[in-house]
Amino acid sequence: MDYKYIEQLLERYWACETSLQEEQILRTFFQQQEVPEHLMAYKAIFDVQQEQAEATLGEEFDERILEMIEGDPVKAIPLRGGLRRRSFLRPLYQAAGLVALILTIGIAAQHSFDEEGQSQHTQFAQTDSLERPADEFVTVPETQEAAVTVEQDSINLTR
Amino acid sequence: MKKISFRDDVLPLKNRLYRLALRITLNPAEAEDAVQDTLIKVWEHREEWEQIDSIEAYAHTICRNIALDMAGKAGRGNVQLSEEIRVKSEEFSILNSQFSIEEKFDQKERLSLVRKIMDTLPEVQRSVMELRDIEGKTYQEIGNILKLTESQVKVYLHRARTSIRQQAEEIEKYGL
Structure with a gap:
């Protein structure tokens, strides 16, 4: 498989010349398990970004906030x-x-x-x-x- | 303009705000507190919502300031982290010199190193990177949130990406 396109995109990614769509292509590419050896170091970067994107707050957070603002307005x-x-x-x-x-x-x-x-x-x-x-x-x-x-x-x- | 509802327009921002706060404080509990304080503050200013161009950018700016405050109070957290990463990469070069060339980096180890590299970037670079690479925002939107021009945003992002790339490549070289 030819990785020229991905390599090219990567170069432009480091130079901040990629569009949001192109960055999404890179992300999708690096999400696959098997990536050629010379790109493994970069896969780690995109993997960490992916991992960071998964940080969320649970439902009980919503409940707490809504209770604070919708409960007794004088208290809240x-x-x-x-x-x-x-x-x-x-x-x-x-x-x-x-x-x-x-x-x-x-x-x-x-x-x-x-x-x-x-x-x-x-x-x-x-x-x-x-x-x-x-x-x-x-x-x-x-x-x-x-x-x-x-x-x-x-x-x-x-x- | 559409009427802004706290439940439908403000509360759903919580995860994005949380991730931004987390990139700044590097502490999940503090980040959660920052988001809570942010949402309450946005709620208290609900009479001004109609005059705000983007409630999302507004909430992000508040959140960043609160998180920066917390990170400032927490003090030397970043310094300790960068110290830790230096030690860690030394460990790595020693570790790797003991193994044959065939010994490959565990991807898990790679991840944990990249995580540390990202955490040691200056805060502005971390925030720009978070908003671009995680939240997929345009340079203009990022500029609105961080009170920077688009070209400044690009400069910070460029620094962040370059420095991560270099360090990742260095680690890879040590490993092979």
């Missing part, structure tokens, strides 16, 4: 600062909102006993604070404002 991936801070402070906002709400309702109720006209102001403040607590970022300032309005109203009342 470190959340960006903003998101984490928001959920972390949520109870505080809720507590603040609740206190403000109770105060508002309390004062509003008191007002409605005293004078009907004036209490309409506080009614607005009350509904305002009722809607807001879900919106974490604005809860505190808004309810404070509501509370301030209520306080002003009660000051007005006492005058």
Whole structure:
């Protein structure tokens, strides 16, 4: 058998002039068991490449990764600062909102006993604070404002 | 552009990433960790996927950097390996001088020597060779991953192939 073609391809392979297809031809050639003696040293090179191509990761690797990314997203991936801070402070906002709400309702109720006209102001403040607590970022300032309005109203009342 | 799915487009890259990481760290456990870290990192950046030209090249670049970090921390691994191979080829010349010319190299021994020769190449050459000879990538794709020009890729590949060829031929000469 004439190995001129393979030898020629090999020369071009060392010179990095072979195409991907030609390199595949070389690989296929060297995969056969019987290779002429003078090419055995090169067969080892292609054999090692073949061996390296077989290194893979098992299925349990997939499962582990998918579990890490699809499991509890909060546990699996470190959340960006903003998101984490928001959920972390949520109870505080809720507590603040609740206190403000109770105060508002309390004062509003008191007002409605005293004078009907004036209490309409506080009614607005009350509904305002009722809607807001879900919106974490604005809860505190808004309810404070509501509370301030209520306080002003009660000051007005006492005058 | 097609919507990228982690399960269908990113996770299937694991074996290619693993082989690249393995060529860099030369340590299967570290390589596996590198791939895991890579995939998690790619996942964390999922909002940017749409702006990335090639998710594959992107993942490879991340993987290489993580693997390089690990290999850097591992320290002198390569030096020890090259020392080992020097000793090994000396052993061989002694061994072979004791046998008749008819004594042939065991192909297994050849393989283990070639493996060591490949492992002692500089990292860039190992990575270029892995991406070309194992993964069958074009020079352009390799350049994208390694942040090199196509001609640089060719230069590194040429060095790698030449040096393996020379060493393989030398070993063969000692043996015959």
